Amino acid sequence: MKGTVGRLRRRVGAIQRRLFERPEQAAFRRAWHLAETTPRFTPGTIRMMEYTIRYSDLLSFCPQWRDIFVRRVLDFAAASRSPRILDCGANVGLASLFFHHLYPDARITAFEADPALCAMLDANVMANGAATVEARHAALWTSTGTLRFRCEGSDSGMIESLPGAVAGASIVVPSLRLRDLLEAEPIDLLKLDIEGAEDAVLADCEPVLHRVKAMVMDLHEFDPAVRQAPRVLELLTRAGFTYAVDDFVALPWREPLAGAGSPFPGKPLQWAMTVRAWR
Amino acid sequence: MKQVLRRIRRSAGAAKRWLTPSAEVVAWRHACRISESTPRFTPGEIELGRYSVRYSDLLTLCPQWHDIFVAKSLAFETGSAAPRILDCGANIGLASLFFKRRYPAARITAFEADPSIAALLEQNVRLNGAADVEVVAAAVWTADGEVTFRPDGADSGAVASIAGAPDTQAVTVPAVRLADRLSREHIDLLKLDIEGAEMAVLTDCEDALRNVSALLLEVHEFDPRQRRCPELLQLLGRCGFTYAVTHVTPLPWRQPQGLNGGPFPGQSSAWVEAVSAWRPEGS
Numbered sequence: 001m002k003g004t005v006g007r008l009r010r011r012v013g014a015i016q017r018r019l020f021e022r023p024e025q026a027a028f029r030r031a032w033h034l035a036e037t038t039p040r041f042t043p044g045t046i047r048m049m050e051y052t053i054r055y056s057d058l059l060s061f062c063p064q065w066r067d068i069f070v071r072r073v074l075d076f077a078a079a080s081r082s083p084r085i086l087d088c089g090a091n092v093g094l095a096s097l098f099f100h101h102l103y104p105d106a107r108i109t110a111f112e113a114d115p116a117l118c119a120m121l122d123a124n125v126m127a128n129g130a131a132t133v134e135a136r137h138a139a140l141w142t143s144t145g146t147l148r149f150r151c152e153g154s155d156s157g158m159i160e161s162l163p164g165a166v167a168g169a170s171i172v173v174p175s176l177r178l179r180d181l182l183e184a185e186p187i188d189l190l191k192l193d194i195e196g197a198e199d200a201v202l203a204d205c206e207p208v209l210h211r212v213k214a215m216v217m218d219l220h221e222f223d224p225a226v227r228q229a230p231r232v233l234e235l236l237t238r239a240g241f242t243y244a245v246d247d248f249v250a251l252p253w254r255e256p257l258a259g260a261g262s263p264f265p266g267k268p269l270q271w272a273m274t275v276r277a278w279r
Numbered sequence: 280m281k282q283v284l285r286r287i288r289r290s291a292g293a294a295k296r297w298l299t300p301s302a303e304v305v306a307w308r309h310a311c312r313i314s315e316s317t318p319r320f321t322p323g324e325i326e327l328g329r330y331s332v333r334y335s336d337l338l339t340l341c342p343q344w345h346d347i348f349v350a351k352s353l354a355f356e357t358g359s360a361a362p363r364i365l366d367c368g369a370n371i372g373l374a375s376l377f378f379k380r381r382y383p384a385a386r387i388t389a390f391e392a393d394p395s396i397a398a399l400l401e402q403n404v405r406l407n408g409a410a411d412v413e414v415v416a417a418a419v420w421t422a423d424g425e426v427t428f429r430p431d432g433a434d435s436g437a438v439a440s441i442a443g444a445p446d447t448q449a450v451t452v453p454a455v456r457l458a459d460r461l462s463r464e465h466i467d468l469l470k471l472d473i474e475g476a477e478m479a480v481l482t483d484c485e486d487a488l489r490n491v492s493a494l495l496l497e498v499h500e501f502d503p504r505q506r507r508c509p510e511l512l513q514l515l516g517r518c519g520f521t522y523a524v525t526h527v528t529p530l531p532w533r534q535p536q537g538l539n540g541g542p543f544p545g546q547s548s549a550w551v552e553a554v555s556a557w558r559p560e561g562s
Contacts, residue, residue: 006315037282077542147360214542224521225557229507242503244540246549248527258523261560263355263493267523278541 021047025067028062035059035125043120051128057154064155068094072273073247074216074233076189081105083188086181088140091117091155093124093133095191100130108132109181113149113173114137114157124269140194141175142204149173158195164222164254164270165196165243182208193218199228202235209239215277219245222254224269233275241277248273303348307341314338320432322359322399330407332511334371336433345433349374352526352553353495355468360384365460368497369417370396370434372403372412374470379409386411388460392418392431392452392473393440419473420454423527428452435533437474443501443533443549444475461487473498478507481514488518494556499534501530503538503548515556526553 027048035058045054048065055061067073076093082105087096090110099106110133112118118137125133139149139159148160150168158165178201190212192198198219219229236243250268258267306327314337324333327344334340346352353374361384366375369389378385389412391397397416404412418426418438429444430436437444459478469491471477477498498508515522531547540546
C-alpha cells in the first residue's frame with residue numbers, strides 16, 4: 001500500500017513537472033529538439049527565455065545550457081553583492097550570463113581562446129544586458145605572449161602542446177598568465193574550464209592561490225600516461241582548499257579506448273569531472 | 280525526414296527495451312517494487328532471475344543488483360578459464376555470483392567483515408551453485424589478528440578507525456593482512472570495496488601489488504580534511520597500472536556534520552569513486 005502511494009505520488013510529480021515546466025527546462029527542450037535537426041557546427045542564434053544567444057554548435061550548446069541554467073552547477077553563495085569572478089574558458093558566455101543573473105553587480109572577466117567563440121561571447125554579453133562583463137580573447141596559461149591553439153569549433157578546443165590535443169585548425173592566439181591576474185586582486189570565484197591545462201596553470205599559480213576564495217573547475221584527463229588529477233587535487237589541499245568532486249563524465253568518443261587485450265576492453269580512458277573548492 | 284526516422288527508431292528501441300526487458304532488469308524491477316513496501320533492515324530472501332538471494336536490507340540490495348547484474352560494472356576479461364579472484368568487501372555475495380557466472384571455474388575468495396553479512400554471503404554462494412567460493416569472515420586489513428569494526432547492517436559497515444565509519448556499536452572482528460594474501464600467488468582480479476580502508480590497505484600492499492593483474496576499486500572520500508584519492512591513484516601509477524575512473528557517486532548522507540559543500544549549494548563533501556586499473560598491454 002505504502003509502495004503504491006509512493007509510486008503514485010512520484011508519477012503525479014513527474015506529470016506536474018512536465019505541465020508546469022520551469023522556463024529554463026522548457027527552453028532546453030526546445031533547443032534540444034532543434035539540435036536534432038541541425039547539422040553539427042552550424043552557427044546560429046537562438047532565443048532562450050529572455051536571452052538571445054549566438055552559438056557555434058547547437059549540440060554542444062544544449063548540455064551547457066542544461067548544466068548551467070537548469071541544473072545550476074555554477075550556483076554559489078558569494079560574500080558580497082559584487083563578487084569578483086574570473087570565467088576562464090568562457091565559451092559563448094553562458095556561465096558569465098548566469099553569474100551576471102545571480103549577481104547583477106558582479107565584476108566578471110571572461111576569457112576565451114578560440115577567436116570565433118570569443119566574438120560570440122562578446123556579442124552575447126552585449127546583447128543580453130551583461131555589458132559589464134569584460135570579454136577577453138586569450139588562453140589562460142603559464143606565460144603571457146602567444147601560443148598555438150587547436151580550434152575544434154565547439155567546446156573542446158585546447159592548447160596544442162598539451163597531451164591528448166583534439167584535431168582542429170592550429171592557430172596562434174594570445175596567452176595570459178593567470179598568476180598575474182591573481183596577483184593583481186583577490187578573486188571570489190575562479191571558474192576554470194581550460195581543457196587539460198589545469199595542472200600546468202594551477203601549479204604556476206600555487207604561490208598566489210590564497211587570493212582565490214572559491215573555485216569551480218572542470219578537471220580533464222586526456223592521457224592515460226600523463227594523469228593530472230592527483231597532482232591538481234593535492235595542490236588544492238596544499239593551497240588550503242577543501243574540495244569535492246561531482247558530475248563525472250566519461251568521454252568515450254575521444255580515442256583511444258582500453259584495448260581488446262586489456263581486462264576492460266572498450267573502457268574510456270578520458271574523462272572530465274567537476275571539482276569545487278572552497279575555504 | 281532523417282531526424283524523424285531516427286527519433287522513431289529511438290522511441291521504438293526504448294519501447295522494446297521496456298516491453299521485453301532482460302531477465303536481470305525484470306529481477307531488478309521486482310526487487311525495487313518489493314523494497315518500496317518493505318521497512319529498512321528487514322532480512323529476507325528474494326528470487327532474482329535464477330538466483331535465490333538472502334539479504335539484510337532490500338533497499339541496499341537493489342542498487343547492488345543493478346550495478347553488478349544490469350550495468351555490469353564488474354565485468355572483466357581474462358584469457359584464463361579459471362581466474363584467481365579476491366572479492367574484498369563481498370557483502371552478501373552478488374559480486375562473487377557474477378564472477379562465477381562469467382567464469383564458472385574461477386577460484387574466488389570472498390572477504391566480509393560484518394559477521395552477520397558474512398553468514399548471508401556463505402548461504403548465498405551455497406544456495407546458488409557457487410559453493411566453491413571460499414568465504415572468509417574477516418576484515419581485509421594491514422595486519423592479521425583482530426580489528427574494531429562498526430557494522431551498519433547493510434553495505435556501509437567500516438573499520439572503526441577510518442574517518443566516516445558509521446556511528447554504531449563497535450564489534451571486534453577477525454582481520455586478514457591483504458598484503459600477505461597477494462604476495463602468495465598471482466591474482467587475476469582484486470575487487471576492493473572496503474569502505475574507506477582502501478588507502479591504508481593498498482599502501483601496505485604496494486610491493487605485493489605486482490602479483491595483481493587487474494583491480495576494481497571503490498575509493499571512498501568521506502572526510503574533507505583527509506582526502507585519499509590523489510595518493511591512491513598515484514600509488515596505482517607507481518605500481519605500473521593504467522587506470523580509469525569510471526563513476527563518481529555523491530554520498531550526501533555520509534558527509535560529516537557541518538562539513539558540507541561550502542559556498543556551493545547541494546555539493547556533497549562525501550563521495551565514492553569507482554576506479555578500474557590494469558596492466559598496460561604489452562607489459
